[in-house]
Amino acid sequence: MxxxxxxxxxxxxxxxxxxxxxxxxxxxxxxxxxxxxxxxxxxxxxxxxxxxxxxxxxxxxxxxxxxxxxxxxxxxxxxxxxxxxxxxxxxxxxxxxxxxxxxxxxxxxxxxxxxxxxxxxxxxxxxxxxxxxxxxxxxxxxxxxxxYGHAECINADTPRPDGVSGETEGRIDPRWAGLAEKFGTTGTDEGRA
Incomplete structure (x- = not known):
C-alpha cells in the first residue's frame, strides 16, 4: 500500500x-x-x-x-x-x-x-x-x-480447459490456426513411421 x-x-x-x-x-x-x-x-x-x-x-x-x-x-x-x-x-x-x-x-x-x-x-x-x-x-x-458467471467461454471455438472440444473431430483451435495454414496440416504426425 x-x-x-x-x-x-x-x-x-x-x-x-x-x-x-x-x-x-x-x-x-x-x-x-x-x-x-x-x-x-x-x-x-x-x-x-x-x-x-x-x-x-x-x-x-x-x-x-x-x-x-x-x-x-x-x-x-x-x-x-x-x-x-x-x-x-x-x-x-x-x-x-x-x-x-x-x-x-x-x-x-x-x-x-x-x-x-x-x-x-x-x-x-x-x-x-x-x-x-x-x-x-x-x-x-x-x-x-x-x-465471472459464464457457464463456458464466450468464444465457442475455444476448447474446454481439459483440452477436449468434443463437438467436431478435426476442428483446429483458433489460437493455432495460423500454424496449420502455414504448414498445411490439421493432424499430427504421431504414430507415423
Whole structure:
C-alpha cells in the first residue's frame, strides 16, 4: 500500500472526499453514497475498470483520534479479457474498503511510511490510490469467463480447459490456426513411421 502525501490540489478529482462534514469528535460519522467517475483506469491489462466508468461509493467516514477511517464498499463495471479464449466482456466487480487517513502532526502521520497509513491533504482524502490497491489485490491475474458467471467461454471455438472440444473431430483451435495454414496440416504426425 502506498501513502499519499500532502499535495495541495487546485481542483479535487471525483474520488477526492471532503471530510469537513464530519465533526472533529472521535466516533463522529458521515455516510457517503454517490456515483463517481473513475479518473483513470483501475486494474491491469486483462481486467480493469476503464477511465470514465461509473463507480458506486457506499462508504462511512468515521473521525478517530488519529484521523479519518473510511469503511464500506465500492463497485463498478470492469472490462475483462478472458485469459483462456481472449473474448472480451463486462462484469460487475466490487471491493470492501477499510482505510485509515491520518491527520497531520499526529503520531500515525509521523509513522505513516512504516505503518502504511495514508495521509489527509488538509481536509481532503483521495480514494483513488486506495481503490487501485484494493482492486489490484481483488482482481485475478488470469481472469476467465467462468470466473465471472459464464457457464463456458464466450468464444465457442475455444476448447474446454481439459483440452477436449468434443463437438467436431478435426476442428483446429483458433489460437493455432495460423500454424496449420502455414504448414498445411490439421493432424499430427504421431504414430507415423
Amino acid at each position: 502506498s501513502t499519499t502525501s500532502r499535495s495541495h490540489r487546485s481542483a479535487p478529482g471525483p474520488l477526492v472526499l471532503d471530510t469537513r462534514s464530519i465533526s472533529r469528535t472521535p466516533g463522529a460519522m458521515s455516510p457517503i453514497q454517490r456515483v463517481a467517475v473513475a479518473p483513470s483506469t483501475i486494474g491491469v491489462e486483462m481486467i480493469a475498470i476503464p477511465e470514465g466508468a461509473e463507480l458506486d461509493l457506499d462508504l462511512m467516514l468515521t473521525f478517530v483520534d488519529e484521523g479519518v477511517l473510511v469503511t464500506g464498499s465500492v463497485s463498478g463495471q470492469a472490462k475483462i479479457e478472458c485469459a483462456r479464449c481472449l473474448g472480451e466482456f463486462h462484469a460487475e466487480v466490487a471491493v470492501d474498503l477499510t482505510e485509515m487517513y491520518a491527520l497531520e502532526n499526529r503520531a500515525s502521520a509521523e509513522g505513516a511510511e512504516q505503518d502504511e497509513v495514508r495521509l489527509l491533504d488538509g481536509d481532503l482524502l483521495d480514494l483513488e490510490p486506495a481503490l487501485i490497491d484494493a482492486f489490484g489485490l481483488e482482481f485475478p491475474l488470469s481472469p476467465t469467463c467462468t470466473d
